[in-house]
Amino acid sequence: MKIASVIVDVAVMQTDRPFDYEIPPAWEDVIQPGMRVIVPFGPRHVQGFVLEIKEEQESRKLKPIVEPMDIVPVLNKELLSLADWLTAESLCFKISALQVMLPAAMKAKYSKQIRVTGFAPLSLSVQSLFNGRDEIAWEEAAEAGALSEIRKEVKKGSLDVLYSVKSKGRKKTVRMVKCRLSEKLLNETVQSMPKNALKQVEAMQFFLGRTGEWIPLKETGMSSAVAKALIDKELLEEKQEEMYRDPLAGRTFTPDTPLVLTDMQQAAIEPILEKVKEEKAETFLLHGVTGSGKTEIYLQSISEVLKKGQEAIVLVPEISLTPQMTDRFKQRFGNDVAVLHSGLSTGEKYDEWRKISRKEVKVVVGARSAVFAPFENIGLIIIDEEHETSYKQEENPRYHARDVAIWRAGFYGCPVILGSATPSLESFARAQKGVYTLLTLAERVNDRPLPAVDIVDMREELREGNRSMFSRNLFDKIKDRLEKGEQTVLFLNKRGYSSFIMCRDCGYVPECPNCDVSMTYHRHRHQLKCHYCGHEEPSPNVCPECTSEHIRHFGTGTQKVEEELLKLLPEARIIRMDVDTTGTKGAHERLLKKFAQKEADILLGTQMIAKGLDFPDITLVGVLSADTMLHLPDFRASEKTFQLLTQVSGRAGRHTLPGEVVIQTYTPEHYSIQLAADQHYESFYEQEMQMRKMGGYPPFYYLALITVSHEEAIMASSEANKIVMNIKPELSPAAVVLGPVASPISRINNRYRWQCLIKYKREPKLGAVLKQVLEHYAKQGKSNGLMVSVDIHPYVLM
């Protein structure tokens, strides 16, 4: 008999192994590894993934597969083995590793139906609920409050519960019609049709000269009733045709041609093209200052890959998946490009995925999860802005796109390009050691200078009586740009410094009642909101502690900056880009377009404007508060500050007009601010490496973070203690186990959180030890309410 081993869609430790199912003879030729199937599991039907197919001589009693959900495998052999690797590396469930590779639309949707069996009579109340129908949805019964009644009936045998599984994704179809008659016959028919059937006559006339051609029903102008009548008369034929939802519908792209590379670009691209030609895996770190033409190198490398008939994946951070960035790929490669980003609807993402899967496109540009694009002949993988922490997924499977890219490149024998103006310390250290090959673009294209940077000490401003959020230096420069008709970008760093409320008399800051964090103030609704659990409450007008009225909004929101700017410079035309103004579909793009067409003088925004912008008339960049991120409890705080300041500064003076940057700060002496002003990556790297060495942090040590949470603080802390006691003897003396300590955010959603951090260099047993810890708590978890999570190479230490 033929047997399929299947991973079922039930993400708990007990089911984290393949289960065997019989393949019914009818499906023997159909079912293959990598397909989704529906299988019985306990009383239910669930989705599962076929891992392999076995042939056994002896027949044994197995439950049969109910039916396949795919006609062709959705995961190829390579992706199936990538799932093995991912499971082992990130200590996740196999099912999570398989699901993360597919678009959300392909996740299973479960529904329950209740059906009348006819074996026993129904009670009157249930009869009236069914109201003559054979079947109703579970939800309907639940809403009617009839579940306990139903349960009794199921026991009696009069009702039955059916579980069904569906894919969420719907293919979009259009109704097409075709005239079945020959041209001659059609002519005669139109003549002989009764005159009172005017609509039908008109409809048939439409096909004169177009018989035998499939035409969307919409275009024929006839109603469905008329169509139906004509189909019934066998004059027309109909079919449903599958369609893609096109997120870029109605946009045209002016094709562009490759630029002539500068000598420096040429030197950088050659080693890449060599590996493309040799089909050898190698990881390149392309370190190029802002505006040095990295993107052109990506484009021309991809060209070579396509010429060889291979495919390319380009990852960019979600935040820079702006039309400006994706257009550059569309302009060069036209319809060969699929774009995957979170702004697409579930259906649109599914359609893009299908285009990739059917090899109708050759290039994918997308955020983190695009690294799983189901290509089978990959010739190049590019990760732009490789230092971005959003490449690490912060939920299971906790993978880093860079590691996945390097794994896939190893499989296909192709190069990986990691590009950045400010590489992560980890990657640069690897390049120093020769694990990655370093390629450097030390200057901007065509000797354009990097912008000149002024650091302004805001404490000094205050001492001299300037209480505004703009230093005199920055203000003068903005005014100057307004007069000259040049453009300014103002950047407000909000990460880690969202606006909160504080009482100026007693220092009281409202905190979330469920989580130990201060709440964020939302100005437009005068509400306080917790970003961890979603709790919301009205913002107080007097201090709940001391009843002072001086309880105020602290921190500066973009809206407040805009108001102040308008007070000072009423003539300025400002575009504000933040979560409030870019919430609707296409808003991001519209705002940037307006700015590009010079309908505004100042672009004011948060993180989302730090990257990728390339406009010729931006000659001034102002950073309103450089140090807000420096004070986070995170060993990467300096690195993040340096990266962000360098990126934002890089938006100025990218074309012929020279650029200037003003950085406002309360800690001007800090090395990450000083060195960002000099745009001196190597010096920053040297200095930061010393700090990391002293602190025992990456890249000198690897990290693993264990977090334990429970509703009672004492449970969380004592279990965290037990874990530490159990782990320590298993590790080498070189490993350092810190904690347990209360997590920086010590409570989320009424669960107390404790953590311990393991620092290590080489611990071959660590993975197995941590897996044991997880297994142990998974078995007990349900009964004692403990939750334990493990994050290998964590980026969020809170």
Ligand SMILES: Nc1ncnc2c1ncn2[C@@H]1O[C@H](COP(=O)(O)OP(=O)(O)OP(=O)(O)O)[C@@H](O)[C@H]1O
């Ligand atoms: N060989 C070239 N000749 C002329 N112009 C070029 C060349 N290469 C790139 N450019 C132009 O230089 C500008 C900067 O290039 P690009 O955006 O590729 O830089 P980048 O290194 O990706 O920048 P960033 O990291 O700051 O986003 C662009 O306007 C681009 O069109």
Ligand SMILES: [Zn+2]
């Ligand atoms: Zn107070």
Ligand SMILES: [Zn+2]
């Ligand atoms: Zn909360």
